[in-house]
Amino acid sequence: MTTNSTALPLPASFALDRRIQRPLVILLALAAPLVALSMGKSWVRVLDFALLYVLLAIGLNLVVGFAGLLDLGYIAFYAVGAYTWAFLASPHFGIHLPFWIVLPLGAAFAALAGIALGFPTLRLRGDYLAIVTLGFGEIIRIFMNNLNQPINITNGPQGIDSIDPLTIAGLDLSKDLDLFGFQIPSLTLYYYAFLACVVAAIILVRRLQISRIGRAWAAIRDDELAAKAIGIDTRMMKLLAFGLGATFGGVSGGLFAAFQGFVSPESFSLMESIVVLTMIVLGGMGNLAGVIVGAIMLTALPELLRHFAVPMQMALFGKTLLDPEVLRMLLLSLAMIVMMLVRPAGLLPARTRYAHRDRRNA
Amino acid sequence: METFLQQTLNGLVSGSIYALVALGYTMVYGILGLINFAHGELVMIGALVALQTVTALSGAFPGLHPVILLIAGVAVAVPVCMAVGYLIERIGYRRLRNAPRLAPLITAIGVSFLLQTLAMIIWGREFHVFPQLVSTTPMQPMDGVVVSPLQIFTIVVAFALMGGLMLLVNKSRLGRAMRATAENHRVAGLMGINANGVIAATFIIGSGLAALAGVLFASNYAIAHYAMGFTPGLKAFTAAVLGGIGNLPGAMVGGLVLGLVESFGAGYIEHLTFGFLNSSYQDIFAFMILGAVLIFRPSGLLGERVADRA
Numbered sequence: 001m002t003t004n005s006t007a008l009p010l011p012a013s014f015a016l017d018r019r020i021q022r023p024l025v026i027l028l029a030l031a032a033p034l035v036a037l038s039m040g041k042s043w044v045r046v047l048d049f050a051l052l053y054v055l056l057a058i059g060l061n062l063v064v065g066f067a068g069l070l071d072l073g074y075i076a077f078y079a080v081g082a083y084t085w086a087f088l089a090s091p092h093f094g095i096h097l098p099f100w101i102v103l104p105l106g107a108a109f110a111a112l113a114g115i116a117l118g119f120p121t122l123r124l125r126g127d128y129l130a131i132v133t134l135g136f137g138e139i140i141r142i143f144m145n146n147l148n149q150p151i152n153i154t155n156g157p158q159g160i161d162s163i164d165p166l167t168i169a170g171l172d173l174s175k176d177l178d179l180f181g182f183q184i185p186s187l188t189l190y191y192y193a194f195l196a197c198v199v200a201a202i203i204l205v206r207r208l209q210i211s212r213i214g215r216a217w218a219a220i221r222d223d224e225l226a227a228k229a230i231g232i233d234t235r236m237m238k239l240l241a242f243g244l245g246a247t248f249g250g251v252s253g254g255l256f257a258a259f260q261g262f263v264s265p266e267s268f269s270l271m272e273s274i275v276v277l278t279m280i281v282l283g284g285m286g287n288l289a290g291v292i293v294g295a296i297m298l299t300a301l302p303e304l305l306r307h308f309a310v311p312m313q314m315a316l317f318g319k320t321l322l323d324p325e326v327l328r329m330l331l332l333s334l335a336m337i338v339m340m341l342v343r344p345a346g347l348l349p350a351r352t353r354y355a356h357r358d359r360r361n362a
Numbered sequence: 363m364e365t366f367l368q369q370t371l372n373g374l375v376s377g378s379i380y381a382l383v384a385l386g387y388t389m390v391y392g393i394l395g396l397i398n399f400a401h402g403e404l405v406m407i408g409a410l411v412a413l414q415t416v417t418a419l420s421g422a423f424p425g426l427h428p429v430i431l432l433i434a435g436v437a438v439a440v441p442v443c444m445a446v447g448y449l450i451e452r453i454g455y456r457r458l459r460n461a462p463r464l465a466p467l468i469t470a471i472g473v474s475f476l477l478q479t480l481a482m483i484i485w486g487r488e489f490h491v492f493p494q495l496v497s498t499t500p501m502q503p504m505d506g507v508v509v510s511p512l513q514i515f516t517i518v519v520a521f522a523l524m525g526g527l528m529l530l531v532n533k534s535r536l537g538r539a540m541r542a543t544a545e546n547h548r549v550a551g552l553m554g555i556n557a558n559g560v561i562a563a564t565f566i567i568g569s570g571l572a573a574l575a576g577v578l579f580a581s582n583y584a585i586a587h588y589a590m591g592f593t594p595g596l597k598a599f600t601a602a603v604l605g606g607i608g609n610l611p612g613a614m615v616g617g618l619v620l621g622l623v624e625s626f627g628a629g630y631i632e633h634l635t636f637g638f639l640n641s642s643y644q645d646i647f648a649f650m651i652l653g654a655v656l657i658f659r660p661s662g663l664l665g666e667r668v669a670d671r672a
Contacts, residue, residue: 070467120657127397128656130467131599135649138596146642270592274475281468322483329479336472340465341457 033191043303044187048259050299051194052252057279057295058201058288059248064277065286065350066214067241068221069122070130072273073137077246079144079268080113081106081253083154086263089164092155099166103254110250111243118242122235137273144265159264166193166258174261190259197255201248205288208244217241221286271329278332281339284346293348302328364506369629370622375513375582377621378520382575383598384605384613385527386568392544392608393564394459399470400450402595403477404443404569408576409586410485412439413492420493432495432577440573446477447569448562456558481588489587492580516578523571524614530567531610540564544608593645597624600652606662615663623647 036043056078063071084106088097121132148156165174173193177184208214216237219227228234257263275298283294305324313320322330339346383405390398412435419434420426454473458466496512503509531537542550543560551557579594580586601620605612628644655662 064464068464070464072471120653124656124660127463127467128603128660131397131596131603132649132652132656135596135600135652139646139649142643142646274471277468277471285464326479326483329475329482333472333474333476333479337454337469337476340461340469340472341454344461344465 029195033188037185037188041185041187044185044191046300046303048187048190048194050296051191051198052256052259053276053279053299054198054292054295055194055201055248055252055255056276057283057291058198058205059245059252060276061280061285061288061291062205062208062248063241063245065280065291066209066221067217067238069238069241070127071133071242071245072130072270072277073117073133073135073140074245074249074276075268075270075273076133076137076140077110077114077249078253078256078272079140079265080110080246081250081255082257082263082267083144083160083253084109084250085254085257086160086163089258090160091162092160096164099168099254099258103251106254107247107250110246110253114243114246114249115239118239122238122242134270134273137268137270141265141268141270144268154265157265159262159266161262163257163261163263165261166190166255168193173258194255194259197251202288202292209288213237213240275332278336280346282335282346284348284350286350287346287348290346290348290350294346298332301331364504365629367504367507369625371507371509371513373622373625374618375516375621376625377601377618378517379575379579379582379617380594380598380601380620381614381617382520382523382571382578383594384601384617385524385610386572387599387602388605388607388610388613389540389564389568391602392610393540393561394455396455396466397470397599398450398455398565398568399467399595400454400473400477401568401572402591402593402598403474403481404447404572404591405576405579405594406481406586406588406591407446407477408439408443408573409492409580409590410481410490410576410588411442411573412436412577413490413580413586414485415439416493416495428493428495431493435495436574436577439577440570443569443573443576444566447565447572451562451565456561478588478591485586485588487588489585492584492586494581494584496581512581516582519574519578523574527567527571528610536560536563597648600648604651604655604662606664609662609664612662612664619663620648620651623651 032047033044036047056074059077060071060074063069063074085102087093088095088102088105089099090096117133117136118129121129144154145157147153148158154160165172167173171177171189173189174186176186177189216227216232219230219232220234220237224234256267260267276295279294279298280291281294282298283292284290302324305327309322309324309327310320313322343349383401386401386404387398390396390401415438416431416435419431450473454469455466458469494512496515498510498512500508500510529537531540539550539555539560540563542553542555543557547557550560575594576591580590597620598617601616602613603616604620605614605616607613624644624647627647631643
């Protein structure tokens, strides 16, 4: 086991020399949209969404993987961020604020929602938290669906459209950029903007993980009673994890609204929370690299299914027995069960010296 | 006054169904300390299997008496659900009994979605009409209050089942073994109790109750659907927490109270909020109650155990 805890922990088979590994990942991240573009614009779109999901997964991992709190309503914070953007930067209310006001506001609202939700529940056992967060996600969705009367706030199930795109220093990311004769498509521009956010998030979270706070979270996750006994303010730390996780959700939601130009309650169903949870379970709870791999895999999954599973079924049975959406749900739920039974630490298990997850008995 | 009586009646009907489902949650929690997320899906499977049986039978033998159809539907749905419940425990949870406590929770969510997806593959995405096997012709015992035989039937069946379960748990040998296992698996094992068998039996009994609740639920709403188990499951869990999770009478009381609160809430919410919120917010009450109970009395109405016993 490597003892360098600041490293992205990878299993031995993946542990290329770090001097090769890091530039390789960076190169891959930078070149990905160019490769995807050659395969068609829809793949760049998939990449953009993959980065949004990576951001979500990093945030949820903070809560579930680091602090060991199961949050089943995480998508509600995504919704809060998205609707904040939709309210403050669209013709719906006629307000058009710039992103550097809207995005932090969305993050702040999401964090507030997280703290408000965590406050009553965090002193209880983890399973209650799971249910309460699940209920909270549903409540947010019910409100989004029904707050179009008597006063129209959310525009109900139709959602809000023509949302302002992300505009950084006068550069409108929703339009193709003409740079010295080169056409850079809008999707690619968004990719790099999202990539910047993801990189910032990764740096932040990695610093956090090895900080006093991160160690306190790990202690709480592994044995709450012992953590309390050595003087950790467990409730405060849990609230912090919850609020910070929600912040990531809020930022990601705001970016989503700007990118999509349209939000509706449909995008924030319980299924989405489950998808994000599966990403971190599959990739490896508590391990950033694993979580990122999980998020990218599961975002690409529906596209891959559409491209491969459908033709395969046509060839085998002469018709599509399972449409890609059903197949995706089937694979997701199986992944969750099988991973927990066979490889509970995920594809790329966390290997920092703070993670001793196998000792604890229920 | 008429509205009051009417809402009380409606509340009792949905409340007794919640109570049946809540019993399943609370029994499993009492013994394993695990929230069986997939329990709500058993309600759905019970309803859909019964529907399938009834449709097949009435297609093969037209003119069969509805009561026979109902009995046949239940007779198939209950064993099917019991088998599914047993398999969930055997495959999904047994191996994780000593795992970190996040693991069985995540498996439970996976099982829940797996069952939903399988149901979607088998029965499709559409809403199925559930036949009216017990008459729904309204009767009017007094002015402004409407009761259907189905509603009376629902309440009677639910209470009979709860009574039966109480007898089983408090008087029978199996019930004593269940209580002992809930107290402490290991010591129960030392007393010669087959703890795995008792746990499996708990899942089987809870699943059977869920199947019956599913048939009652589908009969009352005249509809069956692959995702119909989610909301009653969640509400039943709330009911179990409200009553004090792990406590059988608590689950029953919690279910009835939740049904009543919901029914009154939906009936009066427009007056209370001056028309700002309407009855489409009905589902929020369950969560508000859940939140309030967790803040003010985490051990529930009848619970003695402290919620935090990790």
